[in-house]
Amino acid sequence: MAYGQTGTGKTYTVGSLGKDDPSERGIMVRALEDIISNTAPANDIVEVSYLQLYMESIQDLLAPEKTNIPISEDPKTGEVSLPGASVVRVKDLDHFLQLLQIGEANRHAANTKLNMESSRSHAILMVFIRRAVQENAVDEMISQEKASRADLPGRNSVPIVRRSKLLIVDLAGSERIDKSGLSSDTVHLK
Template sequence: MVRAMEDILAEVSLETDSISVSYLQLYMETVQALLDPANDNIAIVEDPKSADVSLPGVTLVEIRDQQSFLELLQLGEAHRFAANIKLNTESSRSHAILMVNVRRSRWFVK
């Protein structure tokens, strides 16, 4: 995730573009926002016509640089469920999902 965000930040202009992220976990068939633990039962909605999938109500946080992204990752990791298993004493027991939204603005001058 860290290297992917480095690549994204290298390709955008923060003067005209914006980047926001959601950090989620799938745990026991429930999607939970790791950046907003109160948001703990996010629905997965599929549009039957287009087959587009969305997560209404998901928490989006804007980032400006790699440091702000790393701070969000640390916050999210602190909220992940963890439980020991025989093969891995630090197993998260959940699946992490990072969603990155990049909005690009282009200015056309005539």
Template sequence: MAESVRVITRCRPLNDRERGLNSKICVEMDPTSAQVTLKSDGPPKTFTFDSVYYMDATGEQIYNDIVYPLVENVIEGYNGTVFAYGQTGSGKTFSMQGVNSVSSQRGIIPRAFEHIFLATATTENMKFLIHCSYLEIYNEEIRDLLGADKHQKLEIKEHTERGIYVAGLSMHVCHDVKTCHELMDKGFSNRHVGATLMNKDSSRSHSIFTVYVEGMLENGSIRTGKLNLVDLAGSERQSKTGLFIASFFVVYLLFHRVTDFVKYKSKRSRKD
């Protein structure tokens, strides 16, 4: 069913550069109240979120608390989106990708892939087909990172049945977790990146990797859920593209929210 947008804050430890500059931690977190307090030269400032995680939180903990229910809903035919927002070097990639060599610190993306394929393989009385797509938004232009022509500019369209979609975006069948990772790696290699003081391979673009989970019931009816995994450029790069990406997500995600609400009401009416 449709849920509210949730905002989660995660604090990372100091990196080597910051330790070399004798930087100090200026953040305090209270998981019980979901509050973050910033301490600097002036008065402390406190902000409240849906959940907060300090630097000792693991990727496993964050996935189980936050993302697991979202992916379960996707398998049920709803739409979900996960994206990390923050300055370059703030830990977005660590949260999304994680460290595969340390089981507890594997990120959201590999866990979501495994979750989807395990759940669809063990669900009875249903057949599933999984597709993926990968697009990039750079300089207010949309490109297909997995398409034959990676330089072709794509357009956002609206259809009475399909709703809002990106015309010409290629779809790729995924039979297993490995294929999903291969497609993501292939698309990532085609993205615009550039060196910054904080990250030598910082993304200069926004991208959306979408997993489409299409399930066929015994009666032949089909339900489709979509998981959008969004990688935003560092927030310091968004002065020019911020309005475009904001308007894109508002329209794109609002449509999916309305679609999920209609699906939910339809299921409730059938039960009643």
């Protein structure tokens, strides 16, 4: 999570695309580059959602017509989800860069005395990874996990899918209103 005053480089550090120079890629691009290089399309699915929290409302940056997206929690698992948010399967790094460009074009920004393109919203990249574990990989699992699976009836007929979720958050700038020159209508973030 990136936090700090407007103009300190949070959005650059987290979300820079590094189109002309790969060494200038931000955390989002570097993380997806690493994830994609360590996945195989035959066994793995990588999906993303890109959202913003602006004026106490969640908006989908990949489908900006989707606003006021609710947050729900599964009472059994405690898993938090955002029903209605776009979840896009990532084909490769270039596809992900295109998605980030779309999202950034839809993100709220304003000029301040401290920054010409100040992000006025919190941006949240959610990365979902699912991996189907092959039977030979199951044999290599730790003994405790194997023992617990051995007790399950029909264990060979149940596919094993491992899931991960990565959240990368770029918070809106924090600053004193008198120094930034913002008006009260652009500072409603919490």
